[in-house]
Amino acid sequence: MSQSHSAQRRHFIANAGKGLAVVGGVIGSGGVFAVSTPDADPAQVDPLAPKPTHHPAKAKAVIWLHQAGAPSTIDLFDHKPELIRLHGQDVPASFLQGVQVNTQGGAGKLFASKRTWKAYGQSGKLVSDLLPHLARHVDDIAFIHNSQTVGATHDISTIKLNTGALSPGRPTLGAWVQYALGSNNADLPAYIVLSNGGRGLESGSVHYSAGFLPAVYQGIPLQLGDTPILYLDRPELLAAKQQRGALDFLKRFNQAHAQRYPGDSELRARVEAYELAYRMQGTVPAVVDIGKETAATRTAYGIGTTAEEQATNDYGTNLLRARRLVENGVRFVQVVSGQAGKYRDWDAHEDLEGNHAAQARMVDKPVAALLADLKARGLLDSTIVVWTSEFGRTSYGQSGSGRDHNPWGYTQWLAGGGFKGGISHGQTDEIGLKSVGQAGNTVDTYDLHATVLHQLGLNHLKTTYLNNGRSERPTVVWGRVVHDVIA
Numbered sequence: 001m002s003q004s005h006s007a008q009r010r011h012f013i014a015n016a017g018k019g020l021a022v023v024g025g026v027i028g029s030g031g032v033f034a035v036s037t038p039d040a041d042p043a044q045v046d047p048l049a050p051k052p053t054h055h056p057a058k059a060k061a062v063i064w065l066h067q068a069g070a071p072s073t074i075d076l077f078d079h080k081p082e083l084i085r086l087h088g089q090d091v092p093a094s095f096l097q098g099v100q101v102n103t104q105g106g107a108g109k110l111f112a113s114k115r116t117w118k119a120y121g122q123s124g125k126l127v128s129d130l131l132p133h134l135a136r137h138v139d140d141i142a143f144i145h146n147s148q149t150v151g152a153t154h155d156i157s158t159i160k161l162n163t164g165a166l167s168p169g170r171p172t173l174g175a176w177v178q179y180a181l182g183s184n185n186a187d188l189p190a191y192i193v194l195s196n197g198g199r200g201l202e203s204g205s206v207h208y209s210a211g212f213l214p215a216v217y218q219g220i221p222l223q224l225g226d227t228p229i230l231y232l233d234r235p236e237l238l239a240a241k242q243q244r245g246a247l248d249f250l251k252r253f254n255q256a257h258a259q260r261y262p263g264d265s266e267l268r269a270r271v272e273a274y275e276l277a278y279r280m281q282g283t284v285p286a287v288v289d290i291g292k293e294t295a296a297t298r299t300a301y302g303i304g305t306t307a308e309e310q311a312t313n314d315y316g317t318n319l320l321r322a323r324r325l326v327e328n329g330v331r332f333v334q335v336v337s338g339q340a341g342k343y344r345d346w347d348a349h350e351d352l353e354g355n356h357a358a359q360a361r362m363v364d365k366p367v368a369a370l371l372a373d374l375k376a377r378g379l380l381d382s383t384i385v386v387w388t389s390e391f392g393r394t395s396y397g398q399s400g401s402g403r404d405h406n407p408w409g410y411t412q413w414l415a416g417g418g419f420k421g422g423i424s425h426g427q428t429d430e431i432g433l434k435s436v437g438q439a440g441n442t443v444d445t446y447d448l449h450a451t452v453l454h455q456l457g458l459n460h461l462k463t464t465y466l467n468n469g470r471s472e473r474p475t476v477v478w479g480r481v482v483h484d485v486i487a
Helices: 003-016 081-085 134-140 154-163 173-181 240-260 266-287 295-300 313-327 352-376 445-455
Strands: 061-066 117-120 125-128 141-147 191-195 220-222 332-336 383-388 392-398 402-406 410-416 423-425 465-467 470-472
Touching (some): 061 154, 061 173, 061 313, 061 352, 117 134, 125 134, 134 141, 134 410, 173 191, 191 313, 240 266, 295 352, 352 383, 352 402, 352 410, 383 445
Parallel strands (some): 061 332
Antiparallel strands (some): 117 125, 141 410
């Protein structure tokens, strides 16, 4: 194909798409199919068609709860009596081996949690008073206390959490899931992203990017409010019949070019994007319309206008929408926590008590409602709920009232989707600073990804994509399935 022909074709597509309710993010920018299929009939190739799994799947959907800013899990799930005893003292040197202290002047004094703790459920799991609603569901949760990552800045560690890389360019886990499994509902994207402001998605599409995968697998961000996707509605001056006619004309034109150039699969991705955007005009508003839920359900999620509900309304709305999305066949829903009062995220370098009280109040009731709602509807068995963050926070203090970043030892958890409930896997040291145990037994981001993929019926070693002559996989060159948390 000549450069002039390619440029003319792309110019036509760009202009023809104006006014056709093309969703930013469905098409993306610069994404092309890396693997050419010159022998395939372009009219028969559907990048979103359901695909077989490597082994029987225990789950078919994921709700990925990213607690942006990184909560202090020693103030939530990981009770440390020894830290209380040592409060105010210097950190013993033995605990700092392998720890790169970022705080100017070295590690601060040990800083004990000020929370009160209580045992819950048959498992007797200790949870702090910051999460009283979620604590009632500990027997459905597999806690992973020996989590580790690399990087100590939010941007780098969040990219790693989502993509396995330390810099932008690789596909996010949601994109890999959509690529490997296809869509369960042809009228909805298989990968959707929700946020309620604050730090949220401030770095943009890098956190839901398709990377080197075809752009059609990129996540679609939805907004709060009555207009979840900008420019989704058909322009008032364009009749439905006219719009359908324009799309049909564009489709025939693109398919004719695809027949002439079967090795160029970018056109196929764009055709699918136009068609999906058209179908989404009718499906997305209905699926995310929480007004169709009962008043009792909305109240359970903390949705409403009372003073108490103002703290939970936006996050609760996103979680109720997440349940409705997976109920309607969406494969991967990524929910990023954000603004809680004056705090834009969990990043508490100072005023940890005020920050975590506000953030926990925002997420506690909605997350508990999500677990209860999924379970009552028979959806928890087939839906993986992941609570995660880019890293944790240190057991030594910072600024007199906060904690620094901690990639060496923190807690994440999994529920539903064939995972064991009421268990605690691994542990941190006596002050909650580093993961301990047998060498290689910590749980890195790659291990979390491999384990989630396994429950979806995918072998992370066999989930591959040819990019620039290299066979790439979601876990880069690492990753192991954490079988101990699987039922």
